[in-house]
Amino acid sequence: MNDDTDLAVRSDERGPEDELALIDDPAFIERVEDAIEAGRGDDLRDLVADFHETDLARLLEALPAPARPKLIELLGTDFDFTALTELDETVRVQILEELETETVVEGVRDLDSDDAVYILEDLDDADKQEILGHLPLTERAALQRSLDYPEESAGRRMQTEFIALPPFWTVGQTLDYIGETEGLPETFFEVFVVDPTYRLDGSVPLDRLLRTKRGLKLGDVVTPDRHVVQAVDDQEDVARVFERYNLISTPVVDGAGRLVGVLTVDDIVDVIQEEADEDVKALGGVAADEELSDSFWYIAKSRFSWLLLNLIAANLASFVISLFEDELQKLVALAVLMPIVASQGGNAATQTMTVAVRAIATRELRASNARRVIARELLVGLFNGVVFAVIMAAVVFARFEIADLGIIIALAMIINLVAAALGGILVPLALNRIGVDPAVSSGPFVTTITDVIGFFAFLGIAALWF
Structure with missing residues (x-):
């Protein structure tokens, strides 16, 4: 890709390989830098707004440090903050420190809770509390609860968005609720059944829910979860449970047995990668948190x-x-x-x-x-x-x-x-x-x-x- 016409291939016409080729093309990076320097937000959107978050993270790392926060500010709501979870910790913290607090708050609000916690946990306490202070009370309380759990624990990794319903609800009520209610998790694999104090009774997988008669109650079709995870469990131990039992997701409970979150396999893949990376570095005498972007x-x-x-x-x-x-x-x-x-x-x-x-x-x-x-x-x-x-x-x-x-x-x-x-x-x-x-x-x-x-x-x- 050598001319401007090729570089400006519309995002809806690109495949994953096209985005990788663009990021590795110095001419494309130069165009992105020029658009950032001139403050041309529309041109920038045409170039990168629909990048996958992983490729957007690679683009951020390819840019000079001063251009990174400017790109995010210019894209505004078109920037997917999930891309920050794909960055080295050093780069991510540098970007967050340069961004306006309002920009970070709006970006964090659009994330799943596990991604929001992943971004916030590396900030110092003052910056963390400043961002949390601008969030609505409900969202702030959920994120703070996850941040209060130990580092590298299931509580830090879990997603606090899930569907939990009482056992007396019918299958028909549940399906109508899922189909008509806004604000439910974008991706979920089961409906959890809880008592009035949110103690977990079990779960009903979606495939079973769809094959069950509408008049039956959830309590009649619920399956006790055999692999429930404690919020304080080490993430590496949880990863082994997923690997051993081929799990897609599993509920997370607190010390009193109350449902507080859910872990899914995409979270666990990240854990496995991180732990393997730490082991390889440790065997070579390198600190587990050392990254290419470190000083x-x-x-x-x-x-x-x-x-x-x-x-x-x-x-x-x-x-x-x-x-x-x-x-x-x-x-x-x-x-x-x-x-x-x-x-x-x-x-x-x-x-x-x-x-x-x-x-x-x-x-x-x-x-x-x-x-x-x-x-x-x-x-x-x-x-x-x-x-x-x-x-x-x-x-x-x-x-x-x-x-x-x-x-x-x-x-x-x-x-x-x-x-x-x-x-x-x-x-x-x-x-x-x-x-x-x-x-x-x-x-x-x-x-x-x-x-x-x-x-x-x-x-x-x-x-x-x-």
């Missing part, structure tokens, strides 16, 4: 502690090497081969640790099967150790023509790969047992174990042998 100083500080731990581990390994300085001077080949043993052990330990950490996070690795899994990893380490020991013994003999050196590195390889297998699973289990997140803390400990044992085994055996 240099924030990223440098967040990574420092991990690098410091690795530096301590490296110094410990270096100390072990220094204990065998005389042996290294006698046989230079030891210095050449030493990194191979440590590197192979480190890679093997990382493999085991990654599997163990993930299994702990998903509750697949438990006390009931821990012994079996440890024994399996021990056998895997032993098998790989023997195989690679034979390979390295042959390589060393061919390279240095010293048979004894081949035997030494073979024995060290077996010892280190067995230690790597045990360390890779025992360290995460031990950390989890004492309440420390194994994804965050396992790496330095496992690295230290494999380096120290690898160097000590190789050089120690060499010292005894020669």
